[in-house]
Amino acid sequence: MTVGQALIEFLAHQWTVDETVGANGDTTTVRERTVPATFGIFGHGNVAGVGQALLQYAATDPGLMPYHQARNEQAMVHQAVGYARMHRRRATYACTASVGPGAANMLTGAALATANRLPALLLVSDTFATRVADPVLQQLEHPHDIGIQVSDAFRPLSRFFDRVQRPEQLFSVALAAMRVLTDPSETGAVTIALPEDVQAEAIDVPEEFLADREWHIRRPPPERGPLARAAEAVRGARRPLIVAGGGVLYSGAEHELRALAEATGIPVGTTQAGGGVLDWDHPLNLGGIGATGTAAANAVAAEADVVIGIGTRYSDFTTASRTAFQDDGVTFVNVNVAPFDAYKHGSQLPVVADAREALAALRAELDGHRVTEDVARRAAAVKAEWDAAVDAALAPTGADLPGQPEVIGAVHAAMDPRDVVVQAAGSLPGDLQKLWRVRDPLGYHVEYAFSCMGYEIAGGLGAKRGLLALGDDRDVVVMVGDGSYLMLSSELATAVAEGVKLIVVIVENQGYASIGHLSETVGSQRFGTRYRTNPADVGVPAPDLARGEFLPVDLAANARSYGVEVIDIAPGPGSIAELTAAVRTAKAADGPTVIHIHNDPFVYAPEGDGWWDVPVAEVSEVESTTAARAEYLAQQKAQRPLLG
Incomplete structure (x- = not known):
């Protein structure tokens, strides 16, 4: 051979x-x-x-x-x-x-x-x-x-x-x-x-x-000593919080997570990779945590004195750049099958173990233990307040250009509980972590460790292949901004060639909306983030100062050229209702469908009270940058080493 x-x-x-x-x-x-x-x-x-x-x-x-x-x-x-x-x-x-x-x-x-x-x-x-x-x-x-x-x-x-x-x-x-x-x-x-x-x-x-x-597959149980020390810390906690990451999903530990939370009353926040490990409407699920998390999860995180991380690598988005956990004596119990992640942030209570095995063992160790009624009431109150804010954000406004939260609400309304949403980069990951109401462990796949522009269509096609191989015919809906779509849309041709049913929703806002918003927070006025022409009589590139006309690129026509079915939704007060109908039409189809809709990049999801550390120029001749630097220094004061 x-x-x-x-x-x-x-x-x-x-x-x-x-x-x-x-x-x-x-x-x-x-x-x-x-x-x-x-x-x-x-x-x-x-x-x-x-x-x-x-x-x-x-x-x-x-x-x-x-x-x-x-x-x-x-x-x-x-x-x-x-x-x-x-x-x-x-x-x-x-x-x-x-x-x-x-x-x-x-x-x-x-x-x-x-x-x-x-x-x-x-x-x-x-x-x-x-x-x-x-x-x-x-x-x-x-x-x-x-x-x-x-x-x-x-x-x-x-x-x-x-x-x-x-x-x-x-x-x-x-x-x-x-x-x-x-x-x-x-x-x-x-x-x-x-x-x-x-x-x-x-x-x-x-x-x-x-x-x-x-x-x-190795599923190592926790060692007796580390488990006992972790259980002792949880029993002594006044305001404990579970942070559930992707390791819960990969271990198939969602049932054990729910059992532990329900037995103890400890509320749960999830990372991007952990989205779906607990149904969104479970009373103890406070939603996403960190820089793009919910106000509910972040409020409880700020007060937590013992944080139980299960299968999370604790990225800066999860810790809100080390500002999420503000209790002076906060202690971290880090459960992870990888020692590298179990020892993150200098935790004195690492538990190197499979998530499912560790959750089951921890529940046994905590038998009879339950949080106080104050903890339960606090979690219920912030969750109810956040759920109401999400209801309002998802509701149609009738604007000619809907905001992204409305777009998310329209897509969600048309999907079945077990359907999968796929995303990776731009402003959508943050909005989805706040607003998407996940109803199945596999229903939420936002690639946010690398947050790679261009992942969405290819990754969604891979997810659909994976489900088909399991005999699972649920739909996969890819949400992608125009920036990511223009970087890597070619696998639409692969979906057509193999007859793989994939639903792609292109959310067009004429530029890099996420970086535009971030640019404003650092005082850079959306520099280089809009898709505009560059007139010859303008001394600086038009995309940098938004002086030119918007590009006449037709993404719907581009998608149609791959051979997929395309539903192009024109701006107007009925666009959100049309979007919901379009997703339902795509779900009834046999092959791949692309849905194209314009949105207003200046309409944001409700504030989740998270922060992300992106340095601002220390000196500048631009007034907006100087103002942003002052705000940055104020936020930076909340950072801590997170040793516990």
């Missing part, structure tokens, strides 16, 4: 095994293909290696390793990540690209996968190991180190990286890669660099390398 053939057949026989627990406590063993299919864009580097292997198996054994075409290498990785999210990290796709720019295009996807702790297998082509034809087309050349190539750029972006310099190295490299891919504490981008000559070389392959192999 060639190295390419051996690798593809090896991947086809890898299985992930995991135990899931239902709401009634029943345990079910799940066994699924770790890498059920491969994305590929071919060129010199992989066309004769991995590409030839995929062709060969498509002809001789079509079910062994299905192949899917993509239109952009970065988007391949995004699809793999979206797929992995819906499978709770038990499965992902392999992605193969050619030498040079093909490989380099996957770098953003690699960083996104690693930042989100989500698995993606990258088969990156490399130049000749023999160097027989140096320098080849698209090869880098560094006089100080001839061996450095594009593939080396994946080293800092990957959780695992190795290069198969000789055919016989394949066996150890492939097995090591699979270990990391399926390890919940290590997973992320897993990169195998494959020189183009090595991919096509023949090698004798041991039968055991190609035999079925199972990778059992």
Whole structure:
């Protein structure tokens, strides 16, 4: 066999095994293909290696390793990540690209996968190991180190990286890669660099390398000592709060989370990755926490004296740049399967354990313990106040250009409880964390570890693929701003080619609305954030000072050119009602649909009382910047080291 053939057949026989627990406590063993299919864009580097292997198996054994075409290498990785999210990290796709720019295009996807702790297998082509034809087309050349190539750029972006310099190295490299891919504490981008000559070389392959192999997901229970100390801290807390992150979802721990919260009365705030682990209307769910969180969650967070983080990596958005938790003696109990995250913020109470195992054990340790009525009343009061604010924000105003909160409300109204919303960048993630009422554990996928513009359509397509592979026909609705759409919309062609039903809502506001708003907060007056022409008689670029006409770009026509069905909603007082109807029409369709609507970028969601640390120029000749600096210094005073 060639190295390419051996690798593809090896991947086809890898299985992930995991135990899931239902709401009634029943345990079910799940066994699924770790890498059920491969994305590929071919060129010199992989066309004769991995590409030839995929062709060969498509002809001789079509079910062994299905192949899917993509239109952009970065988007391949995004699809793999979206797929992995819906499978709770038990499965992902392999992605193969050619030498040079093909490989380099996957770098953003690699960083996104690693930042989100989500698995993606990258088969990156490399130049000749023999160097027989140096320098080849698209090869880098560094006089100080001839061996450095594009593939080396994946080293800092990957959780695992190795290069198969000789055919016989394949066996150890492939097995090591699979270990990391399926390890919940290590997973992320897993990169195998494959020189183009090595991919096509023949090698004798041991039968055991190609035999079925199972990778059992580790679910380590908490150690007795750390668990007891954590339980003691919770019992002594006056105002405890749970912060639930993505680890709850990936562990399948949402039932245990609800059981612990209900048994103790401890309120819950969620991170972006943890959205959906508790239904929005559960009395103890205060919604998103942090910089773009709800006023309810942030009010309780500010008073909390013990914070129990479950499966969260505590990004600056979750901690509101270390201003969210204001109690002088705040203590952090950090439960995480990854020690790196369990020890965040200098916690003296790290619990290195699987989220589901830790929640069950903590509930047993806290048997009979319950928060005071004051805590319960406080949580209920702030939740009721926030729910009323959301009701008002989602309600149609009848304006010709609706605000984004109205757009969110219209889309939500047309979706079924189990449908999935996908988003990643711009102003939508913040508004969705505040306003989207999640009704299913898998119903909310906002990629916010890397917050990558352009993730949305590709990631949504991957999420839909992941659901279909599970026999789940729920709809996936992608919400994307015009800025992100213009960066990476090409996977609409992939959805058309494969007949994958995807609903995409383009929210157009003629620019980078999120950065525009942020620009104002730092005194930069939306500099460089509007999409405008640049008249020749203007001395400075028009987009910078908003002097030109808005660009005549027709995004609806652009989407239509991919072959999808398009519903273009004109501005007007009835646009919100039309949007709800359009989503329902798209849900009834068999193939992909794009819905296009204009909105007013100056209408914001209700204030959630969170802060994000973005430095402001210390000195400036611009008055707005000077004023913003004074406000920044005032906010900065609330920052704390968060040691506890």
